[in-house]
Amino acid sequence: MSAPSLAATVSRRPWLKKLFTPLANWYVNAAGYRQLGLRADDLLPEENDVVQLALKRLPPKEAYDRVFRMRRAFQCSMSHTLLPKEEWTKDEEDTPYLSQIIQQIEAEMKEREDLEAMVVTRRKAAQ
Structure with a gap:
């Protein structure tokens, strides 16, 4: 799952x-x-x-686009060079x-987990 983040707390306080x-x-x-042309989400394992x-x-x-960025960064890494400054991210x-x-998938998984753990009980018939 994704790592916890303090970004929301920091951004709420100027x-x-x-x-x-x-x-x-x-x-x-x-x-x-960014000097290799990658974006932050490209670094996720x-x-x-x-x-x-x-x-x-x-x-x-x-x-x-993601595969292109990864291959280009790998090529730069193998040749020990950086992209020209105008190509940086x-x-x-x-x-x-x-x-x-x-985040959407994690929410779906949590919802599925909650639904699977739900216990359904029958009401007794009214007499």
Whole structure:
């Protein structure tokens, strides 16, 4: 399942958001995945069953783009180079595309679990 996040708590408090924004920007730039043309959701481990199911639910165009980004990043990694600066993933392009599907699948799984655990009892007939 997905990891817990404090993002909602931080974004609801303007002073915390102002405090953490420079740190978050530094961390994203230090991670280096944007310099390889990747997006944040490309870094999610695929070994999880939920992620595998989410990848199957991706629209064909998004799935193709993801494979292209991964192959290009792998090629850059093997040649020990970075993409030209104009091909780096920009801040506005780095939007979640897989996380939303994963959350939807986790909600479906929880609902299914709750329905399977439900105990149905019969009412006694009124006399």
